[in-house]
Amino acid sequence: MFGLEAKDFRLLLLVTLLTMAAPFILNPFPVDSGMAQFNAGYPDLMQRFVIFGIFAIGFNILFGLTGYLSFGHAAFLGVGSYAAMWMMKLLTMNVIPGIVVSVIVAGIFSLAVGWISLRRSGIYFSILTLAFAQMSYSLAYSVLTPITGGETGLQPKVTDPRILDAALTGNAPKANLFGLEMGSSTELAMGGWVFTFNVGYYVAAVVMIFAFYMSIRIFRSPFGMMLRAVKSNQQRLNYTGLNAKPYTLAAFVISGMYAGLAGGLMVAMDTQVGAERMFWTASGEVVLMSILGGVGTLIGPVLGAGAIKYMENILSKINKDILYEWFAFMPDGLQDFVITLVYPFIGKGWHLTLGLIFMAVVIFLPGGLVEGGQRVAALFKRKKPSDNTPDGKTTPAE
Amino acid sequence: MEAIILQVLNGLDKGSAYALIALGLTLIFGTLGVVNFAHGALFMIGAFCAVTLSRIISLSHEVVDETQTDFLGNPLKVDVPYVYDWFGQATGDAIIDWAVPLSIIFAIPVMVSIGVLMERGLIKHFYKRPHADQILVTFGLAIVLQEIIKYYYGANPIPTPAPSAFKGSFDFGAMMGFDPNVIIYPYWRIIYFGFAAVIIGAVFAFLQFTTFGMVVRAGMADRETVQLLGINIDRRFTLMFGIAAAVAGLAGVMYTPINSPNYHMGMDFLVLSFVVVVVGGMGSLPGAVAAGFLLGILESFASMREVLDVLPGLNQIIIYLVAIIILLTRPRGLMGRKGVMED
Amino acid sequence: MGILDVKGVGKRFGGLQALGDVNLSVAENSVHAIIGPNGAGKSTLLNCLVGKLIPDTGSVMFDGQSVLGRKPYEINQMGISRVFQTPEIFGDLTVMENMLIPCFAKRDGAFTPNAFAAMRKDGEMFDRASHMLEEMNMADKRHMHAASLSRGDKRRLEIGMCLSQEPRLLLLDEPTAGMARADTNNTIDLLKQIKDDRDITIAIIEHDMHVVFSLAERITVLAQGTPLVEDTPDKIKGHPKVREAYLGESQDAA
Ligand SMILES: Nc1ncnc2c1ncn2[C@@H]1O[C@H](COP(=O)(O)OP(=O)(O)OP(=O)(O)O)[C@@H](O)[C@H]1O
Ligand SMILES: [Mg+2]
Numbered sequence: 001m002f003g004l005e006a007k008d009f010r011l012l013l014l015v016t017l018l019t020m021a022a023p024f025i026l027n028p029f030p031v032d033s034g035m036a037q038f039n040a041g042y043p044d045l046m047q048r049f050v051i052f053g054i055f056a057i058g059f060n061i062l063f064g065l066t067g068y069l070s071f072g073h074a075a076f077l078g079v080g081s082y083a084a085m086w087m088m089k090l091l092t093m094n095v096i097p098g099i100v101v102s103v104i105v106a107g108i109f110s111l112a113v114g115w116i117s118l119r120r121s122g123i124y125f126s127i128l129t130l131a132f133a134q135m136s137y138s139l140a141y142s143v144l145t146p147i148t149g150g151e152t153g154l155q156p157k158v159t160d161p162r163i164l165d166a167a168l169t170g171n172a173p174k175a176n177l178f179g180l181e182m183g184s185s186t187e188l189a190m191g192g193w194v195f196t197f198n199v200g201y202y203v204a205a206v207v208m209i210f211a212f213y214m215s216i217r218i219f220r221s222p223f224g225m226m227l228r229a230v231k232s233n234q235q236r237l238n239y240t241g242l243n244a245k246p247y248t249l250a251a252f253v254i255s256g257m258y259a260g261l262a263g264g265l266m267v268a269m270d271t272q273v274g275a276e277r278m279f280w281t282a283s284g285e286v287v288l289m290s291i292l293g294g295v296g297t298l299i300g301p302v303l304g305a306g307a308i309k310y311m312e313n314i315l316s317k318i319n320k321d322i323l324y325e326w327f328a329f330m331p332d333g334l335q336d337f338v339i340t341l342v343y344p345f346i347g348k349g350w351h352l353t354l355g356l357i358f359m360a361v362v363i364f365l366p367g368g369l370v371e372g373g374q375r376v377a378a379l380f381k382r383k384k385p386s387d388n389t390p391d392g393k394t395t396p397a398e
Numbered sequence: 399m400e401a402i403i404l405q406v407l408n409g410l411d412k413g414s415a416y417a418l419i420a421l422g423l424t425l426i427f428g429t430l431g432v433v434n435f436a437h438g439a440l441f442m443i444g445a446f447c448a449v450t451l452s453r454i455i456s457l458s459h460e461v462v463d464e465t466q467t468d469f470l471g472n473p474l475k476v477d478v479p480y481v482y483d484w485f486g487q488a489t490g491d492a493i494i495d496w497a498v499p500l501s502i503i504f505a506i507p508v509m510v511s512i513g514v515l516m517e518r519g520l521i522k523h524f525y526k527r528p529h530a531d532q533i534l535v536t537f538g539l540a541i542v543l544q545e546i547i548k549y550y551y552g553a554n555p556i557p558t559p560a561p562s563a564f565k566g567s568f569d570f571g572a573m574m575g576f577d578p579n580v581i582i583y584p585y586w587r588i589i590y591f592g593f594a595a596v597i598i599g600a601v602f603a604f605l606q607f608t609t610f611g612m613v614v615r616a617g618m619a620d621r622e623t624v625q626l627l628g629i630n631i632d633r634r635f636t637l638m639f640g641i642a643a644a645v646a647g648l649a650g651v652m653y654t655p656i657n658s659p660n661y662h663m664g665m666d667f668l669v670l671s672f673v674v675v676v677v678g679g680m681g682s683l684p685g686a687v688a689a690g691f692l693l694g695i696l697e698s699f700a701s702m703r704e705v706l707d708v709l710p711g712l713n714q715i716i717i718y719l720v721a722i723i724i725l726l727t728r729p730r731g732l733m734g735r736k737g738v739m740e741d
Numbered sequence: 742m743g744i745l746d747v748k749g750v751g752k753r754f755g756g757l758q759a760l761g762d763v764n765l766s767v768a769e770n771s772v773h774a775i776i777g778p779n780g781a782g783k784s785t786l787l788n789c790l791v792g793k794l795i796p797d798t799g800s801v802m803f804d805g806q807s808v809l810g811r812k813p814y815e816i817n818q819m820g821i822s823r824v825f826q827t828p829e830i831f832g833d834l835t836v837m838e839n840m841l842i843p844c845f846a847k848r849d850g851a852f853t854p855n856a857f858a859a860m861r862k863d864g865e866m867f868d869r870a871s872h873m874l875e876e877m878n879m880a881d882k883r884h885m886h887a888a889s890l891s892r893g894d895k896r897r898l899e900i901g902m903c904l905s906q907e908p909r910l911l912l913l914d915e916p917t918a919g920m921a922r923a924d925t926n927n928t929i930d931l932l933k934q935i936k937d938d939r940d941i942t943i944a945i946i947e948h949d950m951h952v953v954f955s956l957a958e959r960i961t962v963l964a965q966g967t968p969l970v971e972d973t974p975d976k977i978k979g980h981p982k983v984r985e986a987y988l989g990e991s992q993d994a995a
Contacts, residue, residue, distance in 0.1 A: 067530065069530050069533065116722070116726065119726060120725060120726075120729060122529060123433055123529055123533070123676070123680070124676065124725055124729065126533070127672055127673060127676045127721065127725065128721075128722060128725055130669060130672075130673075131673060131718035131719075131721045131722050132718070132722070134669065134715075134718050135714075135715040135718045135719065138711065138714035138715050138718075139711055139714065139715060141714070142710070142711040142714050143710045143711030143714075144711075280669055281665070284537065287534070287537075291534060344546075344549050348548075349545060349548075349549055351541060351545045351548075352541075352542060352545035352546065352549065354541065355538050355539070355540075355541030355542035355545060356538075356542055358534075358537075358538040358541070359535055359538035359539060359542065362531060362534045362535040362538060363520075363523070363535060366531070
């Protein structure tokens with residue numbers, strides 16, 4: 001189907017079903033229950049899941065396949081965001097031109113950065129990408145203020161020209177898809193549960209499924225194999241008559257375009273942009289996502305993005321009062337003790353948990369969550385040894 | 399002329415910090431071959447050693463002072479630091495005032511232990527793994543360390559002043575025969591520069607003139623041969639990691655009066671110090687030091703109004719720009735050895 | 742005029758003159774062995790042929806075209822494939838993928854942006870790679886990771902990868918180094934068969950004289966970066982200069 005192997009097609013189908021049903025799946029707890037704060041099925045967060053999923057899928061095409069570790073991909077995301085924003089200011093609040101242009105602009109920018117950075121490999125490449133990204137960030141903050149809005153960033157204004165839209169009559173401009181507003185949602189109440197279906201989320205989800213499909217195609221193409229060969233042994237590749245440079249550059253540009261797409265979608269969902277989204281820690285975050293989920297695997301980056309965004313938005317909201325509620329069944333002394341133990345790792349301390357998990361993954365589970373899943377699955381079906389290796393890093397498993 | 403001197407001076411303190419961090423990074427990279435993204439965190443921990451010590455020595459207990467009353471007419475309760483009890487008020491005050499320099503003594507054992515612990519507990523297991531894995535795991539460690547500090551010390555910068563004797567500035571211009579008040583320079587910055595120079599000198603002297611240092615240098619150049627001679631190079635390398643951690647930590651301790659420490663100062667410096675190391679040439683100690691000062695001074699020149707009028711925003715990007723140009727024209731950096739990290 | 746003509750090639754590393762004034766001509770469809778003591782400059786000479794090093798002086802012509810100044814992948818596309826002294830394969834990829842890559846390189850050239858082509862539908866490539874694996878007696882290992890192969894298998898795989906490109910000149914750098922006797926004999930048989938089956942020129946560097954005299958039609962003896970003699974195996978065997986260069990250096994020659 002769609003030029004995919006049965007196994008890959010099943011994976012694509014699964015991802016499609018899960019993303020389409022996400023408003024249900026992510027809201028498993030009734031609204032009034034104590035567990036409701038673990039519900040992640042609200043539009044804002046669901047949008048972030050799929051957008052960062054796209055970002056990580058693209059990053060994985062570069063890092064996962066070729067092994068080139070970029071520390072500057074947030075710059076492409078930021079450039080994509082600015083481009084989309086300008087489309088909204090100049091042309092129309094319809095998100096399509098913005099998203100298309102964000103991909104193109106990010107592609108051109110990553111072509112320039114990649115062309116220069118790929119002259120070096122290893123840590124030199126990482127530092128070059130980092131330097132370019134930090135430069136972009138600093139310039140966006142300072143000199144480029146006329147284009148980027150500097151510290152305040154950019155938002156669509158009523159007075160923007162928007163030559164394709166009819167004149168706005170004092171309304172705040174809203175992003176839409178042919179009139180369908182990104183922010184609009186329908187709610188479905190069933191018993192104690194409430195499910196929210198948001199237009200923006202479904203637009204982003206469809207884009208992500210397409211992006212995921214493209215990445216499967218790339219992984220399974222001769223081109224994808226050459227990229228893995230770049231990572232494995234560049235010397236052999238050169239002496240086998242293949243020019244590694246255009247392959248890596250193409251991977252760099254493709255992943256830059258994915259980042260731009262994610263940036264464009266961000267603007268489509270939440271019509272504002274600031275330079276901080278280009279800061280190097282944002283580039284570091286996508287590295288964390290890919291590694292956590294399973295670098296070089298198809299689904300890993302999406303899982304990693306989901307895990308980190310879930311922690312950032314859910315784990316971080318748990319405060320001491322909630323902990324006291326949970327551990328109320330314990331005797332007082334023990335309750336305090338347990339809470340003292342747990343508290344540093346949640347709420348504002350979620351970064352600590354993230355850092356520890358990340359270190360554990362790098363040390364013990366180089367294949368990330370995907371490898372973890374495979375190992376657990378292998379435990380359950382010992383009798384039937386599967387013929388593909390459990391090493392998620394080297395074979396692009398699902 | 400005055401302007402040039404002023405900018406050079408301004409660049410020196412930042413350059414000193416860059417140079418010290420880059421020196422430590424290079425020591426680790428050169429000896430152990432490990433790219434340590436947690437090095438900035440060591441700088442930050444050093445700074446928090448100073449915070450901790452100044453808190454410890456100002457620990458106090460409440461005493462009821464019968465001679466004074468508060469606004470309700472009750473006897474006033476005053477906090478009396480323990481150091482007053484032990485050393486008397488005058489000495490006690492001096493000790494509190496000199497908390498930052500005193501922290502040097504406190505920080506050295508702490509930092510060396512942290513470094514040794516880090517090497518034995520974590521880094522050791524990554525010698526044979528790819529550089530990307532080393533970067534990733536130490537990046538994770540950096541996050542963990544900075545979050546721990548954030549948990550205990552909060553997210554806000556904690557002002558940690560220099561001893562009052564070093565507050566204020568020094569009219570450098572007047573001394574050099576220029577107009578007064580043209581080149582004024584805070585005392586503490588002079589101290590910082592001097593301190594950095596001493597540390598750098600000490601590290602070089604240590605490597606150059608002690609047997610230990612000679613073995614380490616030989617090991618940096620050719621690990622296998624040194625091991626074949628029956629020398630336990632690993633133990634020495636572990637200690638070098640401790641020393642590198644101490645260098646970063648001391649840089650942090652002394653930096654506290656210049657910039658109030660916060661939990662993310664390590665990350666802020668890390669990125670720049672990596673750029674410095676790469677510009678200097680991976681694995682070259684003199685390169686790291688030279689590049690540190692060079693970039694610090696360049697950065698301060700780029701912040702001159704005259705320059706910014708012509709090239710706005712240059713101060714923000716100069717370091718990165720220089721790094722890109724150097725990496726493209728001199729792939730091994732200013733003084734890098736051949737074949738380092740080029741696989 | 743051979744298929745490969747090396748004229749006056751010299752290469753210096755700092756103070757070391759690794760190659761002096763090397764002249765060498767390899768006749769088409771012959772097996773030409775290059776022998777010499779350790780450090781004679783044999784690998785350096787190969788490096789100059791495949792674009793890994795650029796010689797300081799001299800010229801290297803392959804089939805009437807200059808090789809110098811071209812990138813390794815361009816030289817390979819001209820028809821020169823090289824087997825390295827330590828096996829260079831794609832360790833993270835499967836044996837089948839290892840074999841597919843040179844097949845694609847041969848058919849599609851140095852770069853093809855076929856990012857959305859479904860590889861598994863490319864029957865032609867799979868047939869060719871499978872066929873080559875069978876010829877190398879490795880068909881049963883096709884799903885294994887190349888890194889987990891034995892040393893001998895890695896070498897066979899590398900030779901197979903080079904052959905699947907149908908090169909006109911195959912360069913082998915000590916293909917039997919570190920092999921057990923049985924493996925060495927297998928390799929000799931393999932190379933003989935390769936030679937009999939197709940039009941191919943082979944230049945081989947080898948320390949093992951058994952291998953050299955089983956295969957070579959001509960032999961060049963290199964010592965300290967300069968060719969001492971070039972002749973047929975029979976003449977080389979008893980040549981006084983060769984004994985002089987070798988005696989005490991290597992038992993094989995004695
Ligand atoms: N890249 C290089 N830089 C410096 N010296 C080199 C380099 N490559 C080779 N040499 C030196 O050049 C000389 C010839 O080396 P080469 O590898 O060509 O010898 P060889 O004949 O292949 O030896 P062996 O039989 O051991 O493989 C040696 O002394 C070697 O140390
Ligand atoms: Mg050799």
